Every structure is written in C-alpha cells, then in structure tokens.
Amino acid sequence: MKLGVFGEDASLLEESATTDGSGLATVPCGDKARHLHAVFGMDSYVVAFDKSLNHVGMWHFPVRYSWMKSLPETRRAFMFTDRSLYRLGEKVLIRGIVRDQLGNDIAISA
DSSP, X not given: OEEEEEOTTSOEXXXXXXXXXXXXXXXXXXXXXXXXXXXXXXXXXXEEOSTTOSOOOGGGSOOOOOSSXXXXXXXXXXXXXXXXXXXXXXXXXXXXXXXXXXXXXXXXXX
C-alpha cells in the first residue's frame, strides 16, 4: 500500500511511503498535514491526518476484518414504524428488514 500526505489545499506534501510486510509504515506529519491518502491497487481512501492524531489505526479505514477464525451464522432484524409517536387506540404499523450474516457476508433472509 502506498501512502501520501496532503495539505489543506490538496497539495502533496510528502511523497508516498510504502507499507512493509506487516502492513505498517511511518509517514512524517508536519504542521501543514491535513489528509492521508492510502492507495492499494485500484482502491484508494483519504482520512484526516494532522497533529491531533498520534497514529492512524486500521479502524479509520472501511476494512471489514474479523478477529475470530470464523464468525457464527446469525440473523439480524431491524424493526421500525412509520411514526415515532402514537396516541392510545391508534393502529401501529411495524415493518422490518431481516438479513442473514454468514461470516463477513450479508444475505437476504428467506
């Protein structure tokens, strides 16, 4: 993965660094640094990067990674109503979305 540091005006401040075999890289963070741009193949991502951050962890990036060997198969449901408040005696309409989670994949439930 290649990394580049950009300023407030989107100008490149530091030419890219490349991660090592363990996925780590050290990138200087000067006073003008505002964004870190990561590129891996055809994918790229930009995250805030300035003196307020002493490091940028993987949780900043939208990487789906499971710490367990295999995730259990689960079913998730999200229930909602058309309004947030009802009066006594009013008909309540409830709708829901149900999905099966198979590891890191989500599938429409039968």
